[in-house]
Amino acid sequence: MIILETKNLRKHFDGVYAVDDLSIRIEKGEITSIIGPNGSGKTTLINALSGMLDIDGGLVVIEESEKLSKIKPHRVASFGLTRTFQNIRLFEQMTALDNILVVVTDRRVFKAVFETHQILHLKKAEEVLTRVGLWEKRDQLAVNLSYGQRKLLEIARALAMDAKIYLLDEPFAGLSPEMVKVISGIIRELKTQSKTVVLIEHDMGLIRELSDYVFVMDSGKLLAEGQPEEVLQKREVIEAYLGD
Amino acid sequence: MIDYFVHISILFSIYAILSLSLNLVVGYAGLVSVAQAAFYGIGAYTTAILTATLGFNFFISVIVGILVAAILGFLAGLVFSKFRGDYYVLATLAFNVIIHSIFINWYDLTHGPLGIPGVLKPNLFGLSFSPNLLFFILSLLFLVAVYGVSRFIAQSSFGRALKAIREDESALKVFGYKTSVFKLSVFVASASLAAVAGSLFASYLTFVDPSTFLLTESIFILSIIILGGLGNLKGSLLGAFILVLLPELLRFVGLPDGIAAQIRQALYGLILIVLMLYRPQGLMGEYKL
Amino acid sequence: MNIVPQLIINSLIAGSIYSLVALGFNLIYGATRFFNLAHGIMAASGGYVVFFGVKTLGWNLYISIILSVFVVGCIGYLLDRFIYKPLRRKKSSNMVMLVASLGVFSTIQALLAILFSTQFHSLRAISPEQTFNLFGGIITQTQIIIILVSLISTISLHLFLSRTRFGKAVKAVSDDEEVSRIVGINTDRIIGATFFIGSSIAALAGILVGLDTGIEPTIGMSLLLKGVVAAIIGGIGNIFGGTLGAFLLGFVENFSVWKISSDWKEAITFTLLVSFLIFRPQGLMNKRK
Numbered sequence: 001m002i003i004l005e006t007k008n009l010r011k012h013f014d015g016v017y018a019v020d021d022l023s024i025r026i027e028k029g030e031i032t033s034i035i036g037p038n039g040s041g042k043t044t045l046i047n048a049l050s051g052m053l054d055i056d057g058g059l060v061v062i063e064e065s066e067k068l069s070k071i072k073p074h075r076v077a078s079f080g081l082t083r084t085f086q087n088i089r090l091f092e093q094m095t096a097l098d099n100i101l102v103v104v105t106d107r108r109v110f111k112a113v114f115e116t117h118q119i120l121h122l123k124k125a126e127e128v129l130t131r132v133g134l135w136e137k138r139d140q141l142a143v144n145l146s147y148g149q150r151k152l153l154e155i156a157r158a159l160a161m162d163a164k165i166y167l168l169d170e171p172f173a174g175l176s177p178e179m180v181k182v183i184s185g186i187i188r189e190l191k192t193q194s195k196t197v198v199l200i201e202h203d204m205g206l207i208r209e210l211s212d213y214v215f216v217m218d219s220g221k222l223l224a225e226g227q228p229e230e231v232l233q234k235r236e237v238i239e240a241y242l243g244d
Numbered sequence: 245m246i247d248y249f250v251h252i253s254i255l256f257s258i259y260a261i262l263s264l265s266l267n268l269v270v271g272y273a274g275l276v277s278v279a280q281a282a283f284y285g286i287g288a289y290t291t292a293i294l295t296a297t298l299g300f301n302f303f304i305s306v307i308v309g310i311l312v313a314a315i316l317g318f319l320a321g322l323v324f325s326k327f328r329g330d331y332y333v334l335a336t337l338a339f340n341v342i343i344h345s346i347f348i349n350w351y352d353l354t355h356g357p358l359g360i361p362g363v364l365k366p367n368l369f370g371l372s373f374s375p376n377l378l379f380f381i382l383s384l385l386f387l388v389a390v391y392g393v394s395r396f397i398a399q400s401s402f403g404r405a406l407k408a409i410r411e412d413e414s415a416l417k418v419f420g421y422k423t424s425v426f427k428l429s430v431f432v433a434s435a436s437l438a439a440v441a442g443s444l445f446a447s448y449l450t451f452v453d454p455s456t457f458l459l460t461e462s463i464f465i466l467s468i469i470i471l472g473g474l475g476n477l478k479g480s481l482l483g484a485f486i487l488v489l490l491p492e493l494l495r496f497v498g499l500p501d502g503i504a505a506q507i508r509q510a511l512y513g514l515i516l517i518v519l520m521l522y523r524p525q526g527l528m529g530e531y532k533l
Numbered sequence: 534m535n536i537v538p539q540l541i542i543n544s545l546i547a548g549s550i551y552s553l554v555a556l557g558f559n560l561i562y563g564a565t566r567f568f569n570l571a572h573g574i575m576a577a578s579g580g581y582v583v584f585f586g587v588k589t590l591g592w593n594l595y596i597s598i599i600l601s602v603f604v605v606g607c608i609g610y611l612l613d614r615f616i617y618k619p620l621r622r623k624k625s626s627n628m629v630m631l632v633a634s635l636g637v638f639s640t641i642q643a644l645l646a647i648l649f650s651t652q653f654h655s656l657r658a659i660s661p662e663q664t665f666n667l668f669g670g671i672i673t674q675t676q677i678i679i680i681l682v683s684l685i686s687t688i689s690l691h692l693f694l695s696r697t698r699f700g701k702a703v704k705a706v707s708d709d710e711e712v713s714r715i716v717g718i719n720t721d722r723i724i725g726a727t728f729f730i731g732s733s734i735a736a737l738a739g740i741l742v743g744l745d746t747g748i749e750p751t752i753g754m755s756l757l758l759k760g761v762v763a764a765i766i767g768g769i770g771n772i773f774g775g776t777l778g779a780f781l782l783g784f785v786e787n788f789s790v791w792k793i794s795s796d797w798k799e800a801i802t803f804t805l806l807v808s809f810l811i812f813r814p815q816g817l818m819n820k821r822k
């Protein structure tokens with residue numbers, strides 16, 4: 001099933017098209033990578049898909065049924081979408097535990113004031129924090145964690161959402177090999193749970209290792225797509241990177 | 245001497261309630277607001293009008309004051325929720341000025357600059373809280389109640405969501421939060437609590453007039469919570485204690501009453517500047533502006 | 534008597550004063566990107582320095598005016614040097630600077646009240662006093678001067694900013710402080726200069742108001758509010774926008790008073806502000822970001 005699709009998606013800034021007539025289809029349960037030189041529009045795409053930027057043209061189709069030309073950020077979660085941020089957007093002056101709890105607790109004001117499921121929420125938080133190895137650091141403020149720990153916390157926060165589709169924007173950037181292992185393990189686990197992962201990444205080795213399918217973007221347009229091995233050998237793809 | 249101590253303590257209770265109410269909006273949700281004096285005034289005038297002019301019981305007037313403040317807070321909050329940061333401040337500033345303008349100009353309702361005298365003291369089933377000591381106990385009870393409510397809100401999942409809004413509102417939205425509803429709710433709660441302080445104030449002085457509810461009063465309350473520490477309720481109590489006590493100490497130094505108010509204003513203005521320069525998280529704060 | 538010409542004249546006078554305040558406010562906002570809420574008190578200070586010079590020291594009116602403009606400019610410069618510059622160094626948010634400016638406003642307003650009492654002081658007795666009849670409306674010589682000064686200031690500032698090297702540096706800092714610093718512009722000095730110039734112009738506004746009607750410490754806030762509203766509805770940071778917004782405000786205020794009692798002037802001003810904030814936050818002359 002095509003769980004996420006863009007049809008002629010457009011997003012421009014002051015006349016420059018960051019995403020230009022992009023049509024891609026993400027298969028459910030697969031790990032799909034989106035690659036391309038810097039400035040090719042990958043993060044803009046994720047921002048548009050998660051409602052953080054307005055779409056200027058085209059459609060986003062979710063689970064083959066919901067056709068959207070306008071995405072409101074707070075509805076994104078209800079579509080089963082969640083994401084991490086390339087430049088890390090944690091709730092800095094809150095503890096690691098609170099960073100997780102806030103995405104687990106009830107979104108309705110009344111229920112949030114009169115919370116009744118504290119134990120359940122705490123259990124969930126423990127589960128995801130343990131998975132990324134941060135349970136011992138749960139009372140540390142996010143701003144005081146190391147870079148790698150912060151990236152892991154972002155992943156944990158996304159995991160806590162129990163989403164269907166995970167949009168991960170450069171989750172491996174700047175991480176030590178041990179942490180890379182932890183995260184690639186998590187991504188593989190998500191696949192076994194029939195979750196869909198969309199990955200923006202630069203490391204070709206990781207892309208080959210993890211992806212089922214690859215899209216290559218350049219200057220906002222779709223340059224190439226296909227299985228990782230064949231795509232990474234295409235001349236135009238190599239040229240796009242070299243010319244960068 | 246005891247009388248003086250009781251007087252200060254009553255003032256402290258009133259300002260403590262005001263600062264707790266503002267801290268929820270500024271310290272927890274991260275929305276800098278200078279509208280608090282407006283809601284303070286709404287509570288005060290509601291109590292004044294209902295008790296002095298219509299003879300209602302004080303406690304009824306408190307409830308009505310809360311309702312009026314909540315409704316106006318809701319309407320104003322609806323408008324403000326759309327604004328970010330510094331524009332939000334300007335909108336709350338505008339609100340403060342408009343409400344003050346109503347206090348001064350709607351003569352039929354508020355007697356304008358002349359104010360409303362004869363506000364009744366609280367009376368519960370025949371027990372009159374007229375003596376200052378009893379009034380102090382009553383105001384302390386109100387303070388405890390307000391502190392309890394504030395603490396409950398702050399420590400709930402709602403409070404946690406407010407903090408996340410403060411940290412990164414647009415990121416939080418992606419995780420399924422209708423942040424404007426949360427901001428609106430806390431604003432309404434804050435307005436209601438401020439009105440309680442207003443009712444107490446009106447009854448204590450038995451007189452209200454518009455000059456108390458100027459922008460400078462809102463700035464004063466803001467300086468209390470910044471001094472005490474944003475996002476820290478105990479800090480608000482400490483800040484209120486210090487900033488209510490300080491000007492009183494000046495009286496002992498022999499400063500004429502006439503400029504005491506001005507000295508107080510200069511002082512908290514200076515405190516704000518110094519805090520911003522050297523300790524924006526205040527005395528007990530966990531959060532820096 | 535036909536009231537329309539008088540209303541037009543009144544609108545022009547009001548608009549001229551407001552545009553002087555907005556001019557300085559926009560200049561400072563352009564260079565620093567924060568709302569300097571202490572701006573209005575610079576205007577009030579201008580009026581008070583002249584009052585002090587003439588009434589207390591017995592100096593000539595014109596010398597006092599020149600001195601006042603210079604002194605207040607220096608005060609503005611010093612405030613930047615010792616408060617806002619250090620905050621910029623610490624990469625403080627706009628909110629911190631705004632709150633600091635609230636502190637500055639409170640402190641200086643209190644000082645003015647202590648030094649000169651809260652009474653209304655009029656400089657009218659020393660101002661030129663001739664009235665003219667203009668198309669059926671009355672205008673005094675002072676008021677004509679107000680309009681002329683405002684016009685000259687706006688044009689001079691515009692020429693200064695667009696024709697001189699210094700002015701171009703100011704524009705560069707407005708557009709991007711980081712880049713300006715990289716290309717070698719001493720941004721701190723430029724910003725200090727904008728505070729000097731902006732505060733001087735504000736002082737002019739205060740002096741003119743004092744000559745026309747009078748001054749008391751609270752006019753600082755009301756001038757500030759008018760200036761802020763004018764600047765925002767015209768387009769924040771835009772010099773001509775501020776002028777446009779100021780005259781629009783002047784006209785709306787005065788013509789609405791025709792139908793609604795003049796007591797509600799402030800409420801009308803703020804409703805106008807909020808309307809713009811909701812429907813056209815970028816103001817009349819700016820493009821939507």
